[in-house]
Amino acid sequence: MLAAVFEGVGIISVHPVPRPPIGPDEVLVRVGAAAICGTDVRIYTGQKTRGVRTPSILGHEMAGEIVQAGPEVADWQIGDRIVIAPVIACGTCYCCQRGLSNLCINRVALGYEYDGGFAQYVRIPARAIAAGNLFRMPDHLSYAEASLAEPLSCCINGQENLGICPGDSVLIVGTGPIGMMHLRLAKAIGDTRVLVSEPDRGRRQLAEETGADLVFDPGAVDLQEFLREHTDNIGVDKIILTAGSPTAVNGLLGCLPKGGGIKLFAGFPVCSQSLIDPNLIHYNQLHISGASASTLRQFQMALSAIAEGDVGVETIITGTFPLIEFDKALERTMASTGLKTIIVPWGESTGGDG
Ligand SMILES: [Zn+2]
Ligand SMILES: [Zn+2]
CATH class of the missing domain: 3.40.50.720 (NAD(P)-binding Rossmann-like Domain)
Incomplete structure (x- = not known):
């Protein structure tokens, strides 16, 4: 599969990598869209290092379709369109016990400790499935729209408190x-x-x-x-x-x-x-x-708000690029051109409109 691989500060290169194998209690997702976040830019420029590995695949705002499910996966099937809450909380630490799972001390996340969505496929680790981090997408939403559930959920967290x-x-x-x-x-x-x-x-x-x-x-x-x-x-x-x-x-x-x-x-x-x-x-x-990250409750609220048209995500998405044009998409984000730039690993470039 094709992936944008983060190889160190200032280096992301797009090249073929092996498609990740999945365990019996894991699923493989064909990435429909993965939005570029300011945090990805901070990782790329070396301003953020916690949980970041090299080489690794970044991208934590993503949606896609399940194309493979291990035999022990009960609730998810091939063909399910899903959006992924990237931060996996432990459920037992000091913060999790106090309802602050967004601040989980033992948190791990897709796009950091686990490979993320800037690739044609992403493996969803068993602990993410067990923790309830997968959400079914409403039928009428595009993957690009659904990928904005993650940043929106963080905004909901910020405004709630x-x-x-x-x-x-x-x-x-x-x-x-x-x-x-x-x-x-x-x-x-x-x-x-x-x-x-x-x-x-x-x-x-x-x-x-x-x-x-x-x-x-x-x-x-x-x-x-x-x-x-x-x-x-x-x-x-x-x-x-x-x-x-x-x-x-x-x-x-x-x-x-x-x-x-x-x-x-x-x-x-x-x-x-x-x-x-x-x-x-x-x-x-x-x-x-x-404010940092969001809880799964806030993630569900964000997905519902997008589905109901409350946030006008169509005005926020101002460019989509295939993986092969990752550098162009990253440049746009770094130059604050337009608003949200999205990687569509299997899709066509819109080139952006501003
Ligand atoms: Zn983000
Ligand atoms: Zn925790």
């Missing part, structure tokens, strides 16, 4: 694919006012078309002044930072009203530090939190 309420104003900083998903989710809560800070003009236009209430270029305004002007001098109740910019954090704290909250949603460069004024947090009783 940020606690956005109807009536809140929400500032989304950065509207790449993740920011766009946050925008749709925050609007779907109902009676929310969603503001978007985005330097790229094309992305600002898309955010506007997608229902943002106020879109602005952060380079053209004094952020705190601008936000106060547009919120009756109050500030925004909740902020979601989707860009890994450590220097942005303190300025954003100053945009929150008393009792406000900020979610640091993106990974930051290794060893980054942010200078923050702790009195802003103390006297204003601010809430600062992070």
Whole structure:
């Protein structure tokens, strides 16, 4: 089979590799689509190393069809169209026992410890099947659409514990694919006012078309002044930072009203530090939190939201490429061209539209 093999920082080469054999309690999936994630870029550039092997096959946002099932696999059959939650939790550690399986201390994941979806076939390990990480795809969804369940589930996790309420104003900083998903989710809560800070003009236009209430270029305004002007001098109740910019954090704290909250949603460069004024947090009783991965419940919610058309994934997918054009697809992602770029190992190139 053909695969894009990660061979070390800065090296991914597309070449034939043996099709992975499966065990009696495993399935083999013909990959229909595997989306490129910012995390793949961070692995490629050496900023993320945990769980990463060389050589290995990356890609953790994927959907496909079961083409082979071991004799001990009970619930899945050849022909099943599935989407895969890549993070396999142990179910017994401190975090899993507290309902935080997304933070499982013993987690392993497809696209990291196990080979992922940037290949024509992917082996689903027995422990992923046993842990409930396979989901049946609604018939009307394409593989590309279903592959976005993983990033969307992470956004759902971030918003659930940020606690956005109807009536809140929400500032989304950065509207790449993740920011766009946050925008749709925050609007779907109902009676929310969603503001978007985005330097790229094309992305600002898309955010506007997608229902943002106020879109602005952060380079053209004094952020705190601008936000106060547009919120009756109050500030925004909740902020979601989707860009890994450590220097942005303190300025954003100053945009929150008393009792406000900020979610640091993106990974930051290794060893980054942010200078923050702790009195802003103390006297204003601010809430600062992070977010990582998602639970299987949130994954199911994401898949349902995509199936119901709640998130407009069709506007988020802006290019599909076959495996052989992996470098082109990766380049687009690294250059922030368009929104989400997807690998369709058996499909045709659309070349991307922006
Ligand atoms: Zn991802
Ligand atoms: Zn665990």
